[in-house]
Amino acid sequence: MAGHIRSSVTLQWALELSRAGLPDRRIAEVTGASVATVARWRQRYRPGGAPRCGGLAACPACEESALSAKPYSELLGVYLGAGYIARTKNRSWLLALFQDRRYPGLVARWQGPHG
Numbered sequence: 001m002a003g004h005i006r007s008s009v010t011l012q013w014a015l016e017l018s019r020a021g022l023p024d025r026r027i028a029e030v031t032g033a034s035v036a037t038v039a040r041w042r043q044r045y046r047p048g049g050a051p052r053c054g055g056l057a058a059c060p061a062c063e064e065s066a067l068s069a070k071p072y073s074e075l076l077g078v079y080l081g082a083g084y085i086a087r088t089k090n091r092s093w094l095l096a097l098f099q100d101r102r103y104p105g106l107v108a109r110w111q112g113p114h115g
């Protein structure tokens with residue numbers, strides 16, 4: 001149990017050091033964790049310590065970065081025009097967008113992996 005608590009504190013410390021810009025090798029030296037462990041923590045957790053969503057490689061929420069105004073505005077416009085958000089059977093979220101076939105350029109632009 002004590003090891004688990006120490007690991008949690010070390011995890012938070014490592015994430016703070018990473019947020020401050022220290023490389024994994026230096027964080028490993030300071031905290032006593034291995035470099036592979038530090039890298040794994042960065043992949044699994046946001047800089048603030050919450051688990052990453054596992055979605056986009058450059059998720060603004062996980063990276064604590066601002067949304068890009070132009071793509072976000074476009075997406076919001078398409079969503080408000082003809083879209084919805086639904087909960088799937090595996091408890092993830094689905095964003096469905098619809099485009100008129102008369103605008104094949106827009107259809108191609110917003111077509112996702114499911115067509």
Ligand SMILES: [Zn+2]
Pocket residue numbers: 052053054055056059060061062063
């Ligand atoms: Zn995310």
